[in-house]
Amino acid sequence: MAGLTQVAEWGLVETPILLTNTLSVGKVSDCVIKWMTKKYPAIGAEEDVILPVVGECDDSFLNDAVGRHIRSEHVYKAIESAATGPVAEGSVGAGTGMITCDFKAGIGTASRRVHADEGHYTIGVLVLSNFGVMSNLRIDGVPVGALVEPSYADTSRRVSNYGSIIVVIATDAPLLPSQLGRLAKRAALGIGRSGSYAAHGSGEIILAFSTANRVPRVAVGMTTTLTAMLDRATGPLYEATIEATEEAIVNALCMAEDMTGQGGNFAPALPLDRLTEILRAHGRGARA
Numbered sequence: 001m002a003g004l005t006q007v008a009e010w011g012l013v014e015t016p017i018l019l020t021n022t023l024s025v026g027k028v029s030d031c032v033i034k035w036m037t038k039k040y041p042a043i044g045a046e047e048d049v050i051l052p053v054v055g056e057c058d059d060s061f062l063n064d065a066v067g068r069h070i071r072s073e074h075v076y077k078a079i080e081s082a083a084t085g086p087v088a089e090g091s092v093g094a095g096t097g098m099i100t101c102d103f104k105a106g107i108g109t110a111s112r113r114v115h116a117d118e119g120h121y122t123i124g125v126l127v128l129s130n131f132g133v134m135s136n137l138r139i140d141g142v143p144v145g146a147l148v149e150p151s152y153a154d155t156s157r158r159v160s161n162y163g164s165i166i167v168v169i170a171t172d173a174p175l176l177p178s179q180l181g182r183l184a185k186r187a188a189l190g191i192g193r194s195g196s197y198a199a200h201g202s203g204e205i206i207l208a209f210s211t212a213n214r215v216p217r218v219a220v221g222m223t224t225t226l227t228a229m230l231d232r233a234t235g236p237l238y239e240a241t242i243e244a245t246e247e248a249i250v251n252a253l254c255m256a257e258d259m260t261g262q263g264g265n266f267a268p269a270l271p272l273d274r275l276t277e278i279l280r281a282h283g284r285g286a287r288a
Contacts, residue, residue, distance in 0.1 A: 100194075129248075148274055253270045
């Protein structure tokens, strides 16, 4: 994830967070710089420069990645069309060529509302899901992948490439950078619940940010005031993050469709009828 060093060192995110495929990071980062400096001309002159945050996964099983088909207009459109409301899931945007546990996947999202003494907070998770092998896929604790795998014995799959996953966590809870780092570690537990063992070559990269505190780029004086939760109050946020991450991965799978890509490579969609049967057979009828 380009720009992650600044996030880790300063605890700040100063640009839109963009997701793309592995070989397009440079192009996307360059376009973010152009868009930001046009919108905020003081950057690089009166103010500090910026380091764009751009995450990637390898979609080369389905996508002609070497062709680098992402263009400037695609990046500008993605930034300028960003809006509140429902998030498109499955084979959309950066998720177009992504695969999870040998099934077609892509973008997934989920959220939780966490009650606190003084009100409530929201945890929102978005994933670019592209990891794992079929036999390891688990949904709600059920070994779905192992149960359906015999039906896909003749389906070609990617080999020596176990993919990756990018997880972006957003919350309005007032958390400090160190607390957000701990929140990000909990998302890894949600990925593990889904069947990832973080194989060699698979990048599990997680970024968490809070909208509760904003630090001015230009300020008078040398101090600012932040609001933060006490550590002992963060437990429910951890649980919500694990659940939302797991659900976001499942949503990415359930919203994707069959896809044939470059070289005739094929990624089947998760068979939803069969999935429902399996979950009900394992006492997960209500969730199915």
